[in-house]
Amino acid sequence: MKKGKVFSGVQPSGALTIGNYIGALRNFVGLQDEFDCYYCIVDLHAITVPQIPKNLRKRTLDVLALYIASGIDPEKSTLFIQSHVPAHSELSWVLSTITYMGQLNRMTQYKEKAKKSEENLNAGLFTYPVLMASDILLYQADFVPVGDDQKQHLELARDLAERFNNRYSETFKVPEPLISEFGARIMSLQNPESKMSKSDDDENAYILLLDDSDTINRKIKRAVTDSIGEIRYCDEQPGLKNLLNIYSVFSNEDVESLVKKYDGIGYGKFKEDLSEVVIEGLKPIQEKYLQLTNSKDYLEDVYKKGAEKAAYVSGKTLRKVYKKIGFIPK
Numbered sequence: 609m610k611k612g613k614v615f616s617g618v619q620p621s622g623a624l625t626i627g628n629y630i631g632a633l634r635n636f637v638g639l640q641d642e643f644d645c646y647y648c649i650v651d652l653h654a655i656t657v658p659q660i661p662k663n664l665r666k667r668t669l670d671v672l673a674l675y676i677a678s679g680i681d682p683e684k685s686t687l688f689i690q691s692h693v694p695a696h697s698e699l700s701w702v703l704s705t706i707t708y709m710g711q712l713n714r715m716t717q718y719k720e721k722a723k724k725s726e727e728n729l730n731a732g733l734f735t736y737p738v739l740m741a742s743d744i745l746l747y748q749a750d751f752v753p754v755g756d757d758q759k760q761h762l763e764l765a766r767d768l769a770e771r772f773n774n775r776y777s778e779t780f781k782v783p784e785p786l787i788s789e790f791g792a793r794i795m796s797l798q799n800p801e802s803k804m805s806k807s808d809d810d811e812n813a814y815i816l817l818l819d820d821s822d823t824i825n826r827k828i829k830r831a832v833t834d835s836i837g838e839i840r841y842c843d844e845q846p847g848l849k850n851l852l853n854i855y856s857v858f859s860n861e862d863v864e865s866l867v868k869k870y871d872g873i874g875y876g877k878f879k880e881d882l883s884e885v886v887i888e889g890l891k892p893i894q895e896k897y898l899q900l901t902n903s904k905d906y907l908e909d910v911y912k913k914g915a916e917k918a919a920y921v922s923g924k925t926l927r928k929v930y931k932k933i934g935f936i937p938k
C-alpha cells in the first residue's frame with residue numbers, strides 16, 4: 609500500500625525555540641516511518657520580514673542541521689529549501705487568483721504583524737498564507753503537523769484545495785492539520801498570555817534550542833509565575849502551567865505526576881529541576897548540531913537531493929494544475 613504524505617515547514621527567520629521543537633519538530637520525527645514526509649525550510653516566507661542576507665544564509669543551514677539533530681533522518685524524509693523548488697512560487701500565483709481578499713484580511717497572524725509594522729506593510733505578509741497553501745498542496749499532503757498558531761492558515765489551504773477542485777475537477781488532496789493536543793502552544797516565559805516566539809524583543813521570553821546551560825538556568829529562574837506559591841496545573845496560574853507543560857515534554861512524565869511530586873515544594877526547587885531537565889534534553893540535539901555544522905558538504909548533499917525529489921513530486925502537481933487551467937503545455 610502507498611504511504612500517506614506529510615508536509616511541514618519552518619521559517620529560517622531566527623534561531624529555533626523550544627516552542628518550535630515541542631509544537632513542531634518533535635512531532636515530525638515520529639511520523640517518518642509511517643508516512644512519506646517532506647520537511648521544508650521556508651526561506652521565501654522568511655523574507656516577508658526584513659532579513660540580513662548573511663544571517664538568512666546561516667539560519668537556513670542551521671534549521672536544516674536542527675531538523676537532522678532533532679532526529680529527522682534524511683534517508684527517510686525529504687529535507688529541502690523552499691526557494692530551490694520554483695513550483696512553490698508558481699503555484700502560489702495561481703492560487704492567489706482564487707483567494708478572496710476578505711479571507712486574507714481575516715488571518716490573525718497577518719493582523720498581528722500588520723499592527724507591529726504599520727509603516728512597512730508589504731504585500732508578501734498579506735499573501736503569505738497562499739504561499740503556505742501552495743507548499744502543502746503541491747505534495748498532495750494528507751497531514752500537516754504544526755503548532756496551534758497555524759490552524760487558520762491550514763483552513764485556508766483546505767478551502768483553496770476544495771475551491772480549485774470544484775472549479776476544475778479533482779486535483780488536490782484536501783490536507784488535515786495534525787496538532788498535538790499537548791504542547792501545541794508553548795507560551796512566552798515573560799508573558800504567559802502570548803506564545804513563545806523567536807522574534808520576541810525580550811530574549812528572556814524564549815529558550816533557544818542552542819542556548820547554553822547558564823542561559824537556560826537564568827531564563828527559567830526569571831520566568832514569570834504567580835504569588836499563589838503552590839504547584840498546580842490550572843488556568844489561574846498560566847505561567848506555571850506553561851512550565852509544567854515544558855517539564856512534562858522534556859521529562860516524559862505526565863503533568864499529574866509532576867504536580868504530585870512537587871506538592872508542598874516551592875517554585876525555586878521546581879525551576880531548578882526544570883532547568884536541569886531542559887538542559888539534559890537539549891544536550892544530544894546540541895551535540896549533533898555542532899557535529900553537523902562542521903559537515904557542510906553533508907548538509908549540501910542533503911538539501912540538493914531533497915530539492916531534486918521535491919521538484920519531481922511538485923512538478924507533477926503543477927503540470928496538472930496548468931493543464932486544467934487551460935495553459936498550453938510546453
Ligand code: AMP
Pocket residue numbers: 617618619620627628629630631632633753754755756757758791792793794795803804805806
Ligand atoms: P515558525 O517558527 O513560525 O516557522 O514555526 C515553525 C513551527 O513551529 C510551526 O509549526 C509553528 O506552529 C510551531 N511553533 C512556533 N512557535 C510555537 C510555540 N510557541 N508553541 C508551539 N508551537 C510553535
Ligand code: TRP
Pocket residue numbers: 615616617618619650653739740743744752753754758761
Ligand atoms: N507558516 C508556518 C509558520 O510560520 C511555516 C510554514 C510555511 C508551513 N509553509 C508551511 C508550515 C507549510 C506547514 C506547512 O510556522
